[in-house]
Amino acid sequence: MSKSERPAYRTHQILDPRTLGRPVHLLGRFTDQLRLDLGEELQARFNRRYRAAFRIREVVPDAEPPATRWLAYDTRAGRMDFAITRKLLLCFLDYRLGVAPEGTHSPASDGPLNDAEHPAGSDRRETATEERMATALGRHFAGRVAERIEALHGAGDAGASGERPVQLVSSGSVPAADGAWTLRIGIFEEARGIDGMLWIRLDERAFDHLLDGLAPARASTPLQKFLGVSAGEPFASRLRIQLGVRLVEQEVTVGNVIDLRPGDVLPIRMGPADVLVGDSRLFTARVAEHKGRLCLTSFEDAE
Numbered sequence: 001m002s003k004s005e006r007p008a009y010r011t012h013q014i015l016d017p018r019t020l021g022r023p024v025h026l027l028g029r030f031t032d033q034l035r036l037d038l039g040e041e042l043q044a045r046f047n048r049r050y051r052a053a054f055r056i057r058e059v060v061p062d063a064e065p066p067a068t069r070w071l072a073y074d075t076r077a078g079r080m081d082f083a084i085t086r087k088l089l090l091c092f093l094d095y096r097l098g099v100a101p102e103g104t105h106s107p108a109s110d111g112p113l114n115d116a117e118h119p120a121g122s123d124r125r126e127t128a129t130e131e132r133m134a135t136a137l138g139r140h141f142a143g144r145v146a147e148r149i150e151a152l153h154g155a156g157d158a159g160a161s162g163e164r165p166v167q168l169v170s171s172g173s174v175p176a177a178d179g180a181w182t183l184r185i186g187i188f189e190e191a192r193g194i195d196g197m198l199w200i201r202l203d204e205r206a207f208d209h210l211l212d213g214l215a216p217a218r219a220s221t222p223l224q225k226f227l228g229v230s231a232g233e234p235f236a237s238r239l240r241i242q243l244g245v246r247l248v249e250q251e252v253t254v255g256n257v258i259d260l261r262p263g264d265v266l267p268i269r270m271g272p273a274d275v276l277v278g279d280s281r282l283f284t285a286r287v288a289e290h291k292g293r294l295c296l297t298s299f300e301d302a303e
Contacts, residue, residue, distance in 0.1 A: 027061070030214060031061075034059055042056070056185065059186075065083070068083050072168070073142045073169060075145075075166050077210070078202065084197070091189050141198065141200060145200055180203060183201075185198050245274070246274040247270070252266070272286060275302075282302055
């Protein structure tokens with residue numbers, strides 16, 4: 001069979017069992033709104049202040065985040081990791097420091113910059129100022145993501161608060177091992193022609209918090225209203241089972257029953273009680289007294 005006659009095999013997406021039954025189909029709504037939020041963040045912090053031209057090109061999930069330097073932050077939603085391409089980071093830093101691009105005049109100088117004053121981005125030595133800039137960017141972007149997640153839960157509008165309670169935890173060459181979902185954010189700076197990317201990786205707690213916020217509210221069924229439970233409660237809280245208890249069981253002969261008279265006492269010994277669901281004996285329990293009432297304690301599986 002020639003190559004042209006061979007059937008084309010389709011590639012299939014592998015499902016993550018952790019997301020089965022979860023509203024992952026609504027993540028597009030979250031990324032669309034987050035794109036607007038991050039655009040507002042760039043507009044307020046850089047475009048207006050430094051006359052820059054940063055714009056968000058894309059906000060999409062990334063199945064294979066890069067093996068680069070990551071900064072980890074604790075946010076209200078959970079832990080988030082942040083990474084950014086160096087050329088984009090240097091572009092942010094140049095605007096922050098007022099450094100003009102090559103071939104143009106610096107605001108602090110009357111003449112054009114030479115190679116010593118502004119080396120190419122790939123040849124520039126990493127400095128402590130660059131590290132502080134990366135830390136600040138990670139705090140701003142991770143904080144904006146956390147605020148958008150909280151907004152899904154009705155905790156105010158994203159961007160409404162001033163300084164965000166986002167704290168740097170650690171930095172390293174790989175993201176957190178328990179990361180669950182990564183966003184790739186493409187950013188383009190039109191004035192200098194810089195095209196770069198940054199990544200924000202959510203751990204499992206933050207991703208679960210995001211999915212819980214995306215889940216649509218379910219109306220209570222007539223049975224739930226009758227039982228007085230809410231559809232938002234966990235299934236274990238909504239499932240009601242009636243337990244029956246058999247405190248004691250005594251075997252007597254028919255003759256002893258016939259001979260019983262008012263005031264007679266049957267000698268019994270209180271032992272473990274049987275706990276039943278319907279006619280099924282599931283547990284044994286000890287009988288105790290508390291404030292004049294009989295209570296069950298020390299439940300054990302029935303053999």
